[in-house]
Amino acid sequence: MSAADIHILLVEDNPDHAELLRRCLENAALAAQVHHVEDGEAALDYIFAQKNFSDRTQFPAPDLVLLDLRLPRLD
Numbered sequence: 108m109s110a111a112d113i114h115i116l117l118v119e120d121n122p123d124h125a126e127l128l129r130r131c132l133e134n135a136a137l138a139a140q141v142h143h144v145e146d147g148e149a150a151l152d153y154i155f156a157q158k159n160f161s162d163r164t165q166f167p168a169p170d171l172v173l174l175d176l177r178l179p180r181l182d
Contacts, residue, residue: 113139116169118150120178128173142166147181150174 115132119125125143132141144150150172153160160166 113137113171114167114169115139115141116150116153116172117141117143118145118147118172118174118178119143120145120175124175139171140167142169145179147178150178151181 117125117128119128129141132139142153144153149160152158153166154169154172156163156166156168
């Protein structure tokens with residue numbers, strides 16, 4: 108598996124924190140694809156390929172989940 112094949116699901120409701128993490132990953136020269144959702148319900152939908160995230164070609168299964176512990180709707 109190459110770095111380009113790595114898919115990271117970022118679950119973060121604060122857009123500033125999400126941008127900071129994206130910049131850190133870019134500075135580390137990590138070529139992973141980062142997929143961002145803003146709440147726990149969307150994260151579960153993404154992980155289980157439900158609702159808006161049912162197309163696995165567009166929303167591949169994550170290899171790593173970076174999760175904020177306090178989220179709206181469901182944490």
